[in-house]
Amino acid sequence: MNFKRSGLDDKPNFDETKAPDYVPAEGAKGGAALSGTEPFTVHSDGKAWLFVPYGIKEGPFPVFYEPAESPYKDAFFQNSKTPGIITMDSDKNKLAPQGDPMFPTAMTTYHMTEHWLSGAMTRHVPWLVQLQPQTFIEISPEMAEEIGIQSGNYVTVKNLRNSLQVRALVTPRLRSGIVHGKPSSIVGSFVCSGYKGNMVSAITNDLSPAIEAPDGLIPASKGFVVKVEKGDPTKVEKLIPEKIQYPEAMIAPIPNTPWASQPEGRS
Numbered sequence: 001m002n003f004k005r006s007g008l009d010d011k012p013n014f015d016e017t018k019a020p021d022y023v024p025a026e027g028a029k030g031g032a033a034l035s036g037t038e039p040f041t042v043h044s045d046g047k048a049w050l051f052v053p054y055g056i057k058e059g060p061f062p063v064f065y066e067p068a069e070s071p072y073k074d075a076f077f078q079n080s081k082t083p084g085i086i087t088m089d090s091d092k093n094k095l096a097p098q099g100d101p102m103f104p105t106a107m108t109t110y111h112m113t114e115h116w117l118s119g120a121m122t123r124h125v126p127w128l129v130q131l132q133p134q135t136f137i138e139i140s141p142e143m144a145e146e147i148g149i150q151s152g153n154y155v156t157v158k159n160l161r162n163s164l165q166v167r168a169l170v171t172p173r174l175r176s177g178i179v180h181g182k183p184s185s186i187v188g189s190f191v192c193s194g195y196k197g198n199m200v201s202a203i204t205n206d207l208s209p210a211i212e213a214p215d216g217l218i219p220a221s222k223g224f225v226v227k228v229e230k231g232d233p234t235k236v237e238k239l240i241p242e243k244i245q246y247p248e249a250m251i252a253p254i255p256n257t258p259w260a261s262q263p264e265g266r267s
Helices: 119-123 127-132 142-147
Strands: 105-110 136-139 154-158 163-170 178-180 183-188 221-230
Touching: 105 119, 127 221, 136 154, 142 163, 142 221, 183 221
Parallel strands: 105 183, 136 163
Antiparallel strands: 105 221, 136 183, 154 163, 154 221, 178 183
C-alpha cells in the first residue's frame, strides 16, 4: 500500500512516504533503520529529546547557574557556577568570590542598534560612530541618587580586573530591587568601545572576565560584578581617534544609490 503523510504546513525532515507501522529490517542503516514512529531524523535514534543524553559537559537537563562572578550565591546548588567553565590563567584575570560584598552590583554587556557586530567593525565606520560616538553605562535612578550623580556625569566602574571612568546614562531600563532579601542593582554597557578607530573611549571589556563556556568554548562573560562610585573626570583616559584611510574603491560614490545612503564623503 502506498503511503504519504498529509496535512503538514511545512516540509518534514523525515521520509513522508514512511508509514507509522513501518518496522526496519534487521541490519538496516541510515534513515531506513528508523521505524515509522521515530521521525526525528536529526537525532541518531529518531526520537524526540527533552534533554541531550550524551556529548556535552553541561547536561543532561538545562540548569541555571549564577555567572562565574555574581553578587549572589546560587540558592539551589552547592556548586554555584557552571561546572567545567574555563578561566584564562592570568594575573590580569582575577575573579571575585561569589557574593563578595566589595562588588555588590551585577554588570551586563550588550550590542546596540546603532552598532554592527564587533567593536572593530563598528569603530571604523563613520556612520555608526556618528550615531553612537562614546561609551556610556546605564544605571538606575536609585543608584544615581545613591551615589549623587546625574545623566552625563562620570562614574567610576571597577572590579578586580580594571577601573574605568565612564559617563552615566540614568534610565529606568535597569532597576534596583531585592534579591535574597538584600538590595540589588544592575548596570549595563555596550561592548563596541576600544582604543583604535574613529571612536575611541573606555573599553567595556577591560572589566569583563576572560572565561569560556565548557562546551561551545565561546565567551561566557556577559555577566560579572563591579562597584560603581561617583567618578573623577581628572582620571578619564585620553584616547586619540585614528583617521581611517580607505582604498579608492571604497571612496568612490556607489552607483544607483540615493545621496542619503552614500557613505560619508562619497557624495
